[in-house]
Amino acid sequence: MLTRTCSSPGKVILFGEHSVVHEKSAVVTSIDLRTTVTIRSLTHHDRGDSDKMKIELRDFSTSVSFEKQELFLFLRTLLRSHKSKMMQLFFDRPDAGILDTLMESIRTFVSSNLHKDEVSAHYNATNSISCILLFLLLAVYRFDDCPGTGLDFCLPDEIVISSRIPIGCGLGTSGAFCCSVSGCILSFYDLWSSDEHKSETQTKEDDNSKLSQTQKIEINKWAFIGECVFHARPSGVDNFVSCFGNIVKYRQAPTGLTAEFGGKIFEGSDIKLLVVNTGKPRQTREMVEKVRSFVETENEAALPILSEMDEISNRAWDLLQGTFGSDTKGKLDALVVQNQSCLEKLGVSSPEIRSVLSILEEFRHCGKLTGGGGGGCVICFMEGDPAPELSATLHEHGFTWFIAPFTPFGTILES
Numbered sequence: 001m002l003t004r005t006c007s008s009p010g011k012v013i014l015f016g017e018h019s020v021v022h023e024k025s026a027v028v029t030s031i032d033l034r035t036t037v038t039i040r041s042l043t044h045h046d047r048g049d050s051d052k053m054k055i056e057l058r059d060f061s062t063s064v065s066f067e068k069q070e071l072f073l074f075l076r077t078l079l080r081s082h083k084s085k086m087m088q089l090f091f092d093r094p095d096a097g098i099l100d101t102l103m104e105s106i107r108t109f110v111s112s113n114l115h116k117d118e119v120s121a122h123y124n125a126t127n128s129i130s131c132i133l134l135f136l137l138l139a140v141y142r143f144d145d146c147p148g149t150g151l152d153f154c155l156p157d158e159i160v161i162s163s164r165i166p167i168g169c170g171l172g173t174s175g176a177f178c179c180s181v182s183g184c185i186l187s188f189y190d191l192w193s194s195d196e197h198k199s200e201t202q203t204k205e206d207d208n209s210k211l212s213q214t215q216k217i218e219i220n221k222w223a224f225i226g227e228c229v230f231h232a233r234p235s236g237v238d239n240f241v242s243c244f245g246n247i248v249k250y251r252q253a254p255t256g257l258t259a260e261f262g263g264k265i266f267e268g269s270d271i272k273l274l275v276v277n278t279g280k281p282r283q284t285r286e287m288v289e290k291v292r293s294f295v296e297t298e299n300e301a302a303l304p305i306l307s308e309m310d311e312i313s314n315r316a317w318d319l320l321q322g323t324f325g326s327d328t329k330g331k332l333d334a335l336v337v338q339n340q341s342c343l344e345k346l347g348v349s350s351p352e353i354r355s356v357l358s359i360l361e362e363f364r365h366c367g368k369l370t371g372g373g374g375g376g377c378v379i380c381f382m383e384g385d386p387a388p389e390l391s392a393t394l395h396e397h398g399f400t401w402f403i404a405p406f407t408p409f410g411t412i413l414e415s
């Protein structure tokens, strides 16, 4: 029996969501709530007569089984029809034409294997299952490159996904999902493109990921392709911070990606990060599209807002590099308020977000939305835990909260 398990953290964007899609800087931290994926091939005895591959999405209480032979034939045929263009998925920005074509076929195949009521009721689950099949297609593509191995490709018996990150509220679950699935598949089939990692020592002494930097770069590359399935044109920040972990200043520019590690906000201070969930569901993809269309149609109004947000992220990053002084929290709060005001102007706030913000203000705290907005979560820097009265007021209004647990660890190969 071969089993591989990977886990990847969620994230909180401290400053710069949305503007990061438009090539500005964002400051982001990984949080120790993780999405775990296990891929298993069973022994003959455990498998019995079944020749199916089961995908279990625990958070959606959904499981789906595919006839392995049918699935493999589907993947191989799809690959044969599009092999010459597959490389375009690995460009810095995956080619949208080939990705859309592949996803259309994959979604049709997935839908025809699900009961009709399941498909309409579980749009998000169907999307996740389709994304897993895309990663399996990438694995078949890699196998196909090695002469003689194509037919040896064996689909696993089980793929199980579970997460402790609240889904769809701005905490980067699709990024964590993509990192864990791709890490698992790359390691299950030992598909790493170079052998370098075998001699490479871990870059950090305390890195318990059991993955080399080269392997993480590869996971991040695959995960970004997956993120494009969920979000069409993401910045890549979610998969990046989930894969590499830590507090990061991230920027995706035409000249390439730049990332600096090491903000120190949670060291040597009693600063905590409060996360309040408005409970209002929304789709990140729609919010990103809304901002894109604003930037395109009202370019003159939008550009100064995006530049201001870049400036905010850069100033916040400088603050986070220094030692935490008596005035640091006040300066951070001012940037939080300014960033929220920019997000309001971009049109990604919501009545629920404003309601959380006014409760926070009542208790002399400052907050901003985090992630895609339109609902989802609000964050607030706090010295210590929230007062019981604040907690009670948030609950009275139907909002839940938690203190985000910081982690420096990105994707981990658990076993």
Ligand SMILES: Nc1ncnc2c1ncn2[C@@H]1O[C@H](COP(=O)(O)OP(=O)(O)O)[C@@H](O)[C@H]1O
Pocket: 035, 057, 058, 059, 060, 124, 125, 127, 128, 161, 162, 163, 166, 167, 168, 169, 170, 171, 172, 173, 174, 175, 177, 230, 283, 284, 285, 371, 372
């Ligand atoms: N644990 C999971 N299991 C299955 N699918 C998941 C899981 N986590 C995330 N996803 C997929 O990612 C989508 C949420 O992505 P996104 O809109 O980026 O939300 P978030 O704000 O959480 O990042 C879900 O609708 C689902 O399709």
Ligand SMILES: C[C@@](O)(CCOP(=O)(O)O)CC(=O)O
Pocket: 013, 016, 017, 018, 019, 020, 021, 169, 170, 171, 172, 173, 174, 231, 233, 234, 235, 236, 237, 238, 284, 288, 370, 371, 372, 373
């Ligand atoms: C709005 C955005 O900046 C962050 C989205 O975060 P989330 O998927 O809502 O967790 C989009 C992106 O960076 O691709």
